[in-house]
Amino acid sequence: MKHFEANFDGLVGPTHNYAGLSFGNVASLSNAALVSNPKAAAKQGLQKAKALADMGMVQGMLAPQERPDLYTLRRIGFSGSDANVLKQAAKEAPMLLNACCSASSMWTANAATVSPSADTRDGKLHFTPANLVDKLHRSIEPLTTGRILTATFSDPHYFHHHSHLPEHNSFGDEGAANHTRLCIEYGHAGVELFVYGQEATNPNAPKPQKYPARQTLEASMAVARLHQLEEDNCVFIQQNPDVIDQGVFHNDVIAVGNQNVLFYHEQAFLNTQHKIDEIKRKLDTELYFIEVPTAKVAINDAVKSYLFNTQIITLPSGEMVIVAPTDCQENPAVFAYLNELLTLNTPIKQVLYFDVKQSMQNGGGPACLRLRVAMNEMEVAAVNQHTLMNDALFARLNLWVDKHYRDRLTTLDLADPQLIIESRTALDELTQIMKLGSVYQFQR
Numbered sequence: 309m310k311h312f313e314a315n316f317d318g319l320v321g322p323t324h325n326y327a328g329l330s331f332g333n334v335a336s337l338s339n340a341a342l343v344s345n346p347k348a349a350a351k352q353g354l355q356k357a358k359a360l361a362d363m364g365m366v367q368g369m370l371a372p373q374e375r376p377d378l379y380t381l382r383r384i385g386f387s388g389s390d391a392n393v394l395k396q397a398a399k400e401a402p403m404l405l406n407a408c409c410s411a412s413s414m415w416t417a418n419a420a421t422v423s424p425s426a427d428t429r430d431g432k433l434h435f436t437p438a439n440l441v442d443k444l445h446r447s448i449e450p451l452t453t454g455r456i457l458t459a460t461f462s463d464p465h466y467f468h469h470h471s472h473l474p475e476h477n478s479f480g481d482e483g484a485a486n487h488t489r490l491c492i493e494y495g496h497a498g499v500e501l502f503v504y505g506q507e508a509t510n511p512n513a514p515k516p517q518k519y520p521a522r523q524t525l526e527a528s529m530a531v532a533r534l535h536q537l538e539e540d541n542c543v544f545i546q547q548n549p550d551v552i553d554q555g556v557f558h559n560d561v562i563a564v565g566n567q568n569v570l571f572y573h574e575q576a577f578l579n580t581q582h583k584i585d586e587i588k589r590k591l592d593t594e595l596y597f598i599e600v601p602t603a604k605v606a607i608n609d610a611v612k613s614y615l616f617n618t619q620i621i622t623l624p625s626g627e628m629v630i631v632a633p634t635d636c637q638e639n640p641a642v643f644a645y646l647n648e649l650l651t652l653n654t655p656i657k658q659v660l661y662f663d664v665k666q667s668m669q670n671g672g673g674p675a676c677l678r679l680r681v682a683m684n685e686m687e688v689a690a691v692n693q694h695t696l697m698n699d700a701l702f703a704r705l706n707l708w709v710d711k712h713y714r715d716r717l718t719t720l721d722l723a724d725p726q727l728i729i730e731s732r733t734a735l736d737e738l739t740q741i742m743k744l745g746s747v748y749q750f751q752r
């Protein structure tokens with residue numbers, strides 16, 4: 309049977325804005341109050357997704373969430389008409405209003421952790437939505453994420469959906485951004501790498517001093533249990549707390565894996581050699597550990613350019629390609645490194661650059677924008693086919709964006725009640741285009 313690794317990209321929602329909501333994420337903080345362009349953001353994302361589909365990759369789209377989130381604003385005491393809720397929140401607690409308006413669900417690497425059926429004891433593909441408890445604006449995502457995932461991967465014969473983990477710091481879970489998988493072929497059992505930032509229940513364990521470690525070991529282990537993984541298919545690795553303090557808020561800012569390749573920075577992990585030995589013991593194949601030394605790329609350059617927030621994909625020809633943001637071309641050290649990489653005799657043969665600057669300015673690169681789902685051909689056939697990228701969906705979604713999205717948004721605009729109407733009208737139409745059913749609260 310054929311197997312693929314599909315990428316499901318997050319469609320950027322109509323309220324995409326820069327609000328500086330993510331302490332520890334350098335781009336989010338430094339670009340706070342910039343004017344955003346939701347229309348351009350959505351189109352940049354669609355271009356990348358379409359380019360991958362055109363290369364013969366299985367490519368899907370995940371719908372955005374309903375924002376402004378009036379339900380959360382009402383839950384914390386704002387009342388009256390919808391317009392009044394926004395007006396009051398803007399006046400009394402603008403940061404809470406901003407948190408309830410973020411389009412952050414676009415970064416679907418944080419939507420969930422996914423374990424392919426080849427790895428799980430019941431032979432089903434497992435999903436656990438990330439609880440994202442470290443950030444208020446993201447902690448309101450998981451319920452709707454679960455609904456969107458279930459509407460996209462709906463057949464219970466193939467897909468097993470779990471609830472998100474308990475909403476407490478001990479179980480801080482950031483989904484696939486802290487998870488990668490090595491394997492020989494996508495359809496063979498692989499080794500899932502769970503990368504955590506801290507051990508919540510061990511006060512003596514290392515952890516960052518300045519910025520939060522969003523992912524805990526306790527969460528990673530809970531997901532591995534839920535997904536029915538064998539110990540021999542899991543490796544738990546601690547992220548280097550020093551690099552978290554330099555702005556590496558997710559592991560996918562410093563490392564990325566694909567099949568038999570792990571591409572990572574020298575300073576990415578703790579006990580690196582020991583963990584590499586464990587991976588080699590658990591996955592008996594020719595593995596390429598591509599370690600980038602600090603002498604060639606400093607942490608600061610990696611964080612600015614998102615060298616590791618790239619997608620490594622395997623084309624139908626078997627060749628691997630890196631999908632990088634154009635920011636990597638603009639950083640001399642990183643661009644030089646990527647050119648050198650192509651001469652190093654690894655499976656990676658090509659680098660393709662995409663302009664995803666609207667997302668990058670909030671700290672989300674190409675890899676943040678996608679959720680990887682390795683599937684066999686029967687599972688691909690069981691996916692909601694209206695979510696899969698092709699010429700027709702690309703044309704339809706671009707028209708949809710043109711019709712509903714603004715090309716300019718500031719945080720001051722978030723108090724505009726018209727944005728509620730625009731956003732709901734757009735999402736209502738989207739659920740029809742993608743045949744998702746009533747996934748949004750306003751439709752229920």
Ligand SMILES: NCCC[C@H](NC(=O)CCC(=O)O)C(=O)O
Nearest residue numbers: 326327328329330333336412676
């Ligand atoms: N995987 C990339 C996630 C980026 C995301 N940024 C944000 O939410 C920034 C939103 C803002 O500041 O407006 C985050 O930090 O979780």
